[in-house]
Amino acid sequence: MNKPITMIEAINLALRSEMQRDSSVIVLGEDVGVNGGVFRATVGLKEAFGIKRVLDTPLAETMIAGLSIGMAAQGLKPVAEIQFMGFIFPTMEHIICHAARLRHRTRGRLHCPMVLRAPFGGGIHAPEHHSESTEALFAHIPGLRVVIPSSPKRAYGLLLAAIRNPDPVLFLEPKRIYRLNAQTVEDNGEALPLDSCYTLREGADITLVSWGAMIKETLEAADQLAGQGISCEVIDVVTLNPIDHETILASVAKTGRCVIIHEAPKSCAVSAEISATLAERGLLSLLAPVARVTGYDTVMPYYRMENHYLPNTADIIDAVTATLEFS
């Protein structure tokens, strides 16, 4: 039996495993080589695979994205690290205008099998610009997959899937839970499905939908509510584009009630898309309005006040209680 590992270790394991299996996988980014990444996601890879497979880049995010596109079009599989999601914005022109549409605009002549990894989200008392959750900005981009793991096992299997996927994937890592829990992860090289929700807990009374670090509070809420005799189904969306609406619709058809939970600001968030789809395609199964437990429509605060901003377990329980009491 392997010893349990954390999510950050599982990410490292997946990178190592896939680099071993596929010589076209190249890791690049700021501080990913000799330093092993600021969160240590790439630790040991340079030693194991050499400087032609693990590239310490100059400090330029636009360059990292653009370079990855050129490498991917040549048949390599770049896995680039953007050190924090707060620094990802210079890459957006390359993601939107090139990575996500290269296959489309060349009618398949070229394609872009690249992964951009970025730690995201709050709750680790980080400096300014290190705690945002801006996944919705990326979930809106046709041609781009946005994938978020919420456990060591899923981080391992989903990262393998992201690297093997022939299209660009933004792999967002909820850094608050990088080292929170350890799980036994078998290094079996098996990828997990993308474009698919994961039902983490089955239940009959209400559907809780979330992703990333908030899965922790969502599962805690489900546990506490179970003590009150309330049975929650918990769905981890995992792939925010394209979304597996079918799993959510099927769950809500069963429970009739839905609460969506995320750290990102509320307006135009991915929860709005899920909520709208429930209205379009699941209205008649709904016994109560869809509720959302989210960050506020304001700037992600510097760490002194981040606990005021981030939703917590009590917020989720309140929303569930209100949704169940609706009549």
Place this chain on the structure above:
Amino acid sequence: MDTIYQAQISYSQFLSESGKPLQPLPDWTEKPDTLVRYYRNMVLARQLDNKIIALQRTGQMGTYASLLGAEAIEVVLGDLMQRDDVLVPYYRNHALQMLRGLSLADMLSYWGGDERGNASPAMGEDFPNSVPIATQALHAAGVATAIKIRGEKRAVVTVCGDGATSKGDFLEALNVAGVWQLPVVFVVNNNQWAISVPRSIQCGAPTLAQKAIGAGIRGEQVDGNDVIALHESITAALKQAREGKGPSLIEAISYRLSDHTTADDATRYRSNDELKAAWEREPIKRLQTFLHQRQWWDELQETAWQKEVSQIIQRGLDDFLQQPAQPVEDLIDYLYAELPDALQEQRQRLIRNAQPGGNHHE
């Protein structure tokens, strides 16, 4: 105080504006083949350019970026790049793309609003036109990184305008190419205008080539209207790249004799006198005069070639006009390697709408 670094930028020109040698010419110019081919290709490029503008003016073509004034850069690059080199172009490289194998029909298809113009297998590993300014410089650096990692002897060429050199992408590409010694040639077609912004207010440095110095790479200026000077510089830069000896920046001084695109009106911002003066330096007349002097080209050949070019263009145009319409589902089918389930419903709606009786039937 000690000088710890000093650099200089060279400018090379072999033919005067009136086609007279300004210095001893390289040996290869003793034979007519290459220079006559350059001339013929430039004539083709210009006549094609005129034709596409005419098509645009009569509503048969979309907004088009003319290459008028860039013919020399295009045909020399087209000649010297090898098949297995990679071109990462901007949107003013269509003659170069054709010299690399893109059919006229597919090129027209692109400017006629159809992505299939980017799909031609004849384009090999070349990138499609980059419309977002300077982004292609980074893709070229990425392609060059792949080539370097694999230890291949191939060169990557990317072209941009003078305006693009103001963008971070360009500078970030130079920087990484310098530090990793990538096999890439950055060609700046400095045609003096970025839409309405002249070179004088684009950058405070006296040359754009010197931006290479900050990245630790070789930079030089060359007369972009002089095929001999271009041939020399580009040959050296490609050789250097293929031999793994690092990147180069070539600033080719040209002049945009056209509007920025067919949607632009340059009379709003630049003087007729300046344009008239620029026509005195243009590349085709200059080489024609030189070829006449050498008796390698005469009026009879000129008339015959012009006629042949018209026929080539007409054939390409006929092929273009006969291309069947794209299936509407192409709009969704090429987004991902496999269509995600979430897009199935939208795909069906798209097809339904395009059918007879549908809201979008044409």
